Amino acid sequence: MVGSACSDDGSQATPSPAPVISVAPPRQPARRPDYVVPTQRGEVVGHVRIADPAALLAKLESVVPSGIADSLAIPALRERLLRDASPTTAAVIRDIDFGPSVACVLLDPAKRDVPIACVFGYSGGLPQLRTDLGNDGVHADGEAMLHLERDGVGWFFDEIGDRIVVAWEKDAFESCGDYLGALANPGGARDVEIILHTAHAAKAYRSELSALIIAASIAAETASEIVPSPEAREAFSALRPQFTELALDSLDELAGLAVQAERVELSATVAPTKIALGVRVVPASGSAVDRWISATPGLESGVWEWLPNGTWFVSATRKHPAGTLRPRWHALHWRVFAHFFAAFIERDVSALDEAADALSTAQAETYGDWTLVSAFNSPATLGGAMLVRPKNVGIDARETWLQLVEAATPRALFGDALGRTVEETVRWKVVRAAATVEGLTVDEWRLSATPGLLNRLAKSVGPHGVGAEIIEALKKRETLLAVQRFELDGAVVFTFAPGGGEAYARKIVRAKHGEGRLIRTGIDTIVGDRGVVQRVVAFSGFDLVRALREMAPPDLRAGLPAVMGQNLADAYYTETVTEDGARVHEVVISTFVFDALREAMRSNGAPVRDDSTPPQ
Numbered sequence: 001m002v003g004s005a006c007s008d009d010g011s012q013a014t015p016s017p018a019p020v021i022s023v024a025p026p027r028q029p030a031r032r033p034d035y036v037v038p039t040q041r042g043e044v045v046g047h048v049r050i051a052d053p054a055a056l057l058a059k060l061e062s063v064v065p066s067g068i069a070d071s072l073a074i075p076a077l078r079e080r081l082l083r084d085a086s087p088t089t090a091a092v093i094r095d096i097d098f099g100p101s102v103a104c105v106l107l108d109p110a111k112r113d114v115p116i117a118c119v120f121g122y123s124g125g126l127p128q129l130r131t132d133l134g135n136d137g138v139h140a141d142g143e144a145m146l147h148l149e150r151d152g153v154g155w156f157f158d159e160i161g162d163r164i165v166v167a168w169e170k171d172a173f174e175s176c177g178d179y180l181g182a183l184a185n186p187g188g189a190r191d192v193e194i195i196l197h198t199a200h201a202a203k204a205y206r207s208e209l210s211a212l213i214i215a216a217s218i219a220a221e222t223a224s225e226i227v228p229s230p231e232a233r234e235a236f237s238a239l240r241p242q243f244t245e246l247a248l249d250s251l252d253e254l255a256g257l258a259v260q261a262e263r264v265e266l267s268a269t270v271a272p273t274k275i276a277l278g279v280r281v282v283p284a285s286g287s288a289v290d291r292w293i294s295a296t297p298g299l300e301s302g303v304w305e306w307l308p309n310g311t312w313f314v315s316a317t318r319k320h321p322a323g324t325l326r327p328r329w330h331a332l333h334w335r336v337f338a339h340f341f342a343a344f345i346e347r348d349v350s351a352l353d354e355a356a357d358a359l360s361t362a363q364a365e366t367y368g369d370w371t372l373v374s375a376f377n378s379p380a381t382l383g384g385a386m387l388v389r390p391k392n393v394g395i396d397a398r399e400t401w402l403q404l405v406e407a408a409t410p411r412a413l414f415g416d417a418l419g420r421t422v423e424e425t426v427r428w429k430v431v432r433a434a435a436t437v438e439g440l441t442v443d444e445w446r447l448s449a450t451p452g453l454l455n456r457l458a459k460s461v462g463p464h465g466v467g468a469e470i471i472e473a474l475k476k477r478e479t480l481l482a483v484q485r486f487e488l489d490g491a492v493v494f495t496f497a498p499g500g501g502e503a504y505a506r507k508i509v510r511a512k513h514g515e516g517r518l519i520r521t522g523i524d525t526i527v528g529d530r531g532v533v534q535r536v537v538a539f540s541g542f543d544l545v546r547a548l549r550e551m552a553p554p555d556l557r558a559g560l561p562a563v564m565g566q567n568l569a570d571a572y573y574t575e576t577v578t579e580d581g582a583r584v585h586e587v588v589i590s591t592f593v594f595d596a597l598r599e600a601m602r603s604n605g606a607p608v609r610d611d612s613t614p615p616q
Contacts, residue, residue, distance in 0.1 A: 032184065036185075038183065043175045044175070045105075046105070047103055050191065051186075056191045057077075091132035095129070095132055100120070100184070103184070104117065104118040105179055117172045118167075119163050121164070125159055126157065130146055147170075153168075156169070161181070191269050192269075202258035249328050261287075277586065277588075281293075282581075283582070296577045297532070298318060299533050299534065303370060305514075306512055307376075308518060309376075309519070313385075313539055314372070314373070314374040314536065314537070315372070315537045318370045338352050362400065365392065365395065367389040367392065367492070368392055377543075381504070383547060383551055389491060389492050390491045391490060397487070397492050405430050426449060428446070429445075430443075440487070441486060442484050442501075446483075482495075483495070525567075534575045535574065537573040538569065539570055541564035542567060561596055564596035
């Protein structure tokens, strides 16, 4: 009980205030700032970073088959690593923290024997690591740093906040410590990223890349000795010096582009509905690469009006008005193909060059700046595809094409000897005005299999073998491939089908006029708000499976899933230019495809569900 205090003379004294006890709050580690891609610093050439290894593994578990998923769980990973580990290594494995980000930087190889330094999470930090490593080869180097040396190899460990850093040379931390500290920050939109500071990397690794090209050339010469054809060996030997020269020239070309880019970013992201792999090129402001990217034109919305329902593949590309940034690289590709093809058809490569130049010039004069390729099915046919290109004004594209294909006989293309062999297998015929579809004149270039070829195929397959029904259908149709051509709304349309070409032409024309046109759900998902979209390559598992079930014989149809995926956003590739001026290449695969494949594996190929309507 607390009473009043009195003074010596009996008067009441003022009570003293109760003492205040201050308790310090528990010490919390300082919050690290959110992750931002660091700019190039010191001798850092680039880095690899996993934002959250534990979260990434958990997301992958939901995508891959169950047998693989079980092995991705962190306890299972630790158990596998611990099986043959020494006591010291086992202690380290148990204390590695898979929660924080893990990252490594690539340093200048001219300055480092091992040009790598890394940062990772560790339970208990540097003191616990020292305990786990024991005393064998471990000693303190400065106030905090640990130096581990075993079997002639040395590692240096230090700490950045609550993370461990490791390098193979002590002074590496002075050059990349701040950069590693930025990589250790939490967050980031990408699960995995690889970033190359291209201008710095082009200078640092130029000699290594040149040596690699020369070594590959020497190895290719050795490998050419096993090529059975003397003509091919001779062509290969003649090509190798040119290949090496062009490869080195192309390397110079790429190095010149690299110094005009601020960085190149590679990334992988796993989301609930998709897995995305991307390449992002960030140009240096005002550079030639920056100007080229900023002038990139996009695909117009009208391109998608050509696609009919049932389209399971599409490739749409907008040509850049300035052409490619890598002309010598493309020349290298052509040179490799031209030499081998010229040897194959027994022609001089210069004649092939002249023909290719003439064809390229004719194509540029005839067609506009976008190209659309798609594949789709029409019931009761064997599948087909189309190519659409805009026609330049004032060009008689029809007569030019007819004269070209009429001159393209097997002997004209392949020479007398090989041409005779082709004629024994395939018959070619051009039919002017072969049909009229929806009021449009359709020309046809028809390739028919000879009876001898079909009989040989039927004999090799047998009356009940896989593909026997297809061969019998080809015998009835006689046409192996029909290339049909017509013009519509300022564009030239080609269809490619083994039969039923007029059905494809009719389906395309009606789709362009708004009847039976592809529902745009998948396309809208792809183009979205990505900025300027220059190229799209997309695949619909749903429509492919439906087409296969329509075309396949009953014995093959039973093993196909009823539905796989949703629409053209099941798997796609895009090239875009973002609002901040970066050029982005991205590959996306929908998890709906993985779900169907996993379910099909679980049910041993039996249909997984009976639903023929794609969700929208």
